[in-house]
Amino acid sequence: MRNNTRQRILEVSLELFSQKGFSAVSIRDICGRVQIKESTLYYYFRNKQAVFDELVSLFEKKAEEMMKRLEEGLNGGIFPSNGNFYRNVCDAFFENYLMDDFCNKVMRLLQIEQYGNEKVREIYDCWMFEKPLAFQGKVFRMLMEAGVIAKSDSVYLAVKYYAPISMFARRWLFAGELTEEKKGMFRREAYYHIERFFAEIKAGE
Structure with a gap:
């Protein structure tokens, strides 16, 4: 389950980043699409930049x-x-x-x-x-x-x-x-x- 959530965060982030650019996408945007709390994202990634760097x-x-x-x-x-x-x-x-x-x-x-x-x-x-x-x-x-x-x-x-x-x-x-x-x-x-x-x-x- 943990790996699935992490992968879903990456997939959704990339979809949003590729459409709007990194700066125009917020942690809230990502979490809303993944349907998780912001604290859950921070469990997997230190911040939005860490998501970008991983991608x-x-x-x-x-x-x-x-x-x-x-x-x-x-x-x-x-x-x-x-x-x-x-x-x-x-x-x-x-x-x-x-x-x-x-x-x-x-x-x-x-x-x-x-x-x-x-x-x-x-x-x-x-x-x-x-x-x-x-x-x-x-x-x-x-x-x-x-x-x-x-x-x-x-x-x-x-x-x-x-x-x-x-x-x-x-x-x-x-x-x-x-x-x-x-x-x-x-x-x-x-x-x-x-x-x-x-x-x-x-x-x-």
């Missing part, structure tokens, strides 16, 4: 695990020239990260709070831009070394590849309620971009 910690752990799996795929011989590689990467990054209910809500929360909190901005930048770009740059370097694509600037290619995807994510996945229709729009635009991108860089060899 971010859980998110970072999940995101780290996803990036680790992708890196292991590269290092373990699942090479980028393999026809299934990019589909697997997209499935992992799109379906299990950007469109994962928990990760999506935390990313929305970070997106809201980054403007007033430097630490939050750094976390948002890390997981929305820095880590994905670093991984993609590594993929392009491997493709070049294998002769799959022509030698070029891997950092530039990573930005050119990822910039539209991040734009589509902000347009469809991080604005308002995440619906199946919005997921479909994101998939359609993101996969179309990916197909065009690789057709263009191969044609330009």
Whole structure:
């Protein structure tokens, strides 16, 4: 029962935080939705900031695990020239990260709070831009070394590849309620971009 209550506090807090922002949500709001007394929340968490910190910690752990799996795929011989590689990467990054209910809500929360909190901005930048770009740059370097694509600037290619995807994510996945229709729009635009991108860089060899 205790674990269920703690988990319910986290779930409700994230739902409210991702909709209104951290500052606009009170302990009373959370307790009212969970249907517990404020003293019960304080049994599990020192304050509202502790709830926020726990959510971010859980998110970072999940995101780290996803990036680790992708890196292991590269290092373990699942090479980028393999026809299934990019589909697997997209499935992992799109379906299990950007469109994962928990990760999506935390990313929305970070997106809201980054403007007033430097630490939050750094976390948002890390997981929305820095880590994905670093991984993609590594993929392009491997493709070049294998002769799959022509030698070029891997950092530039990573930005050119990822910039539209991040734009589509902000347009469809991080604005308002995440619906199946919005997921479909994101998939359609993101996969179309990916197909065009690789057709263009191969044609330009």
